[in-house]
Structures are given as C-alpha cells and as structure tokens.
Amino acid sequence: MMKAFVTVKLKNGVLDPQGKAIAHTLNDIGFPEVLAANQGKVIELDLKEGTPESKIKEMCDKLLANPVIESYQIEVKSA
C-alpha cells in the first residue's frame, strides 16, 4: 500500500470567508499576532502500490478539487 496526501487550497484572489472568520475569531479571543488565515483541505488516500502520480492528478481534476477556484498539491509516500 502507498499513501498520497492531496492538499487543496483556494487560489490567490478567491475570497475565503472561512479563513477570514478564523483570523477574526483568533484576534478576538486574545491572539493579536494573527495577521491572516486561509483554510484548505487535505485528503489522505490509501492506494494500491504502484499507482502513478498521473492517476492521482486525474482524481484531483475529476473529484477532489475544483480547478476553477482551487489549486492542489500532491505528495506521495510509500508505506
């Protein structure tokens, strides 16, 4: 088995209300050192050994990320 970690983030310039809410709330509860926050998601995939990265890229384009507003990074680890 191998593992792949897909990190999906909003592209620069896309409004991130959830990130803004996190930054605001952290400021409010006593963390003035927070200047900004952005929230993304990370998907951990357990894959059959030997799955090529091109297949994972295809999964991202078809399901895991919305290419219009999101960018993604793939990190593969053999387990």
Add this chain to the structure above:
Amino acid sequence: MMKAFVTVKLKNGVLDPQGKAIAHTLNDIGFPEVLAANQGKVIELDLKEGTPESKIKEMCDKLLANPVIESYQIEVKSA
C-alpha cells in the same frame, strides 16, 4: 511575517463519513486503486514574526481543533 501550517485530522477510530464518500466515489468513477480516504483540514496562518509555537498550540486547543476527536500537527515556516 512568518507562516504556520496547522493540519487537523480526525483521530484514528473516529468515523469519517466524508472520507468514506470520497473513496466510494473515486471507486465508482473509475479509480479501483483507491483503498480508503480520509479528509482533514489545513489552516495557513500568517503570524507576526517571533510568535512562539506554544502560542500556535494554544490557538489549536482553543479554536482550530476539537481535541476530543481531532489531532493536529503544526509546521512553522519563516517567510
């Protein structure tokens, strides 16, 4: 400015319906090599230079993660 990346995951043993849905759907749309999937979130924080990691840990415990069902990892990068 410095950046911190907080990755929040469900603890082992906690049901992850969203991860299950991702794995199922990937299987259905033609990716039989996917054995399982887990979804977590990643929060990118822009912080004032010199913020100690203990402060970031405090943010996680107070707002970013639910310590009952979630675990988190902190990665700090100076920009």
